[in-house]
Amino acid sequence: MKELLKKTAELLESGEDAVLVTIIASSGSTPRGSGARMLVGKNGRIAGTVGGGMVEYRSEQMALETLRDKSSLAHDFNLERNDVEDLGMICGGDVTVYFLYLDHAGRGAALARMGEKLLSENRDVWIITDIGGGGLFGFYTREEGFAGIEDIPEAVPLMTRRPIQTEIGSKKLYIEQLSSSGVVYVFGGGHVGQELVPVLTHVGFRCVVLDDRPAFVSRELFPTAEDTRLVDFDDIYKVVDIAASDYVVIMTRGHAFDCAVERQVLYSPARYIGVIGSARKTAGVNKILKEAGITDEQLSRITTPIGLAIHAETPAEIAISIAAQMIAVRSGKA
Numbered sequence: 001m002k003e004l005l006k007k008t009a010e011l012l013e014s015g016e017d018a019v020l021v022t023i024i025a026s027s028g029s030t031p032r033g034s035g036a037r038m039l040v041g042k043n044g045r046i047a048g049t050v051g052g053g054m055v056e057y058r059s060e061q062m063a064l065e066t067l068r069d070k071s072s073l074a075h076d077f078n079l080e081r082n083d084v085e086d087l088g089m090i091c092g093g094d095v096t097v098y099f100l101y102l103d104h105a106g107r108g109a110a111l112a113r114m115g116e117k118l119l120s121e122n123r124d125v126w127i128i129t130d131i132g133g134g135g136l137f138g139f140y141t142r143e144e145g146f147a148g149i150e151d152i153p154e155a156v157p158l159m160t161r162r163p164i165q166t167e168i169g170s171k172k173l174y175i176e177q178l179s180s181s182g183v184v185y186v187f188g189g190g191h192v193g194q195e196l197v198p199v200l201t202h203v204g205f206r207c208v209v210l211d212d213r214p215a216f217v218s219r220e221l222f223p224t225a226e227d228t229r230l231v232d233f234d235d236i237y238k239v240v241d242i243a244a245s246d247y248v249v250i251m252t253r254g255h256a257f258d259c260a261v262e263r264q265v266l267y268s269p270a271r272y273i274g275v276i277g278s279a280r281k282t283a284g285v286n287k288i289l290k291e292a293g294i295t296d297e298q299l300s301r302i303t304t305p306i307g308l309a310i311h312a313e314t315p316a317e318i319a320i321s322i323a324a325q326m327i328a329v330r331s332g333k334a
Contacts, residue, residue: 002119012109019063025096132172182245188252189216195319242268251276274306
């Protein structure tokens, strides 16, 4: 989304009007989180996608009409079978697409730059669009509140990971979270870590990989990670600062290193602490931790064995089980 906002700003700054196309509902529910937007200029689609196929083609044509009419609008598409497959939907239904007209002489470029900046600051960011015909949009962060749009206190409780449409006063709003500030600290760059990080980044998690072996924190090994860091497992806080929105995944090359990391992260406010290993290993590590002064209450924060119980065996299967569990935690369902 940051790149899409950048291109939007560049287009408007060049003196050309634009249309930001967004899927705001599908099958009476919520849209895909990924690939739900595209930018259209006078020569057609510039960036992004709303799923491909006929829906994207028809949306592009309608966006060109929107440019000519200079007016924002929403349109419902009745999906054919091929359209459903293009959009990655499980069953049939309809999608609602919103066409946001942006006049190059208006505030669109400044707002797009504002969103680009907020997304660069690695914080929770929501986009709020007035889909009632006003053609306005802005952003919300918990630190700074509303930006680019008037304060709407009634909308604050609606700022969750779930995109929604709502009516507040005379405004009909579409609210969607664009980014989440939480970082996943993956301690251990071994086989499971190498499978896990690409899966997590693909579903929107920001990952930092840590290991005490230089070969296991190379950018070549983890091209999708936000960062890789060499760490002393006995003194992790030299290179990390774990916040309440962060996740910790511990899968080092040995029980002693796992234990050392657990002992330290249990004093952090981390949202999730998952540790790979068997029940037997867990009992042994817990015994050592309790002897070191860790309480039963602290130990209860640890999820181990990590991941959902899907009888995973291979590193790739284990990675899927861990990612699924973390998605559930992120959504508040676990």
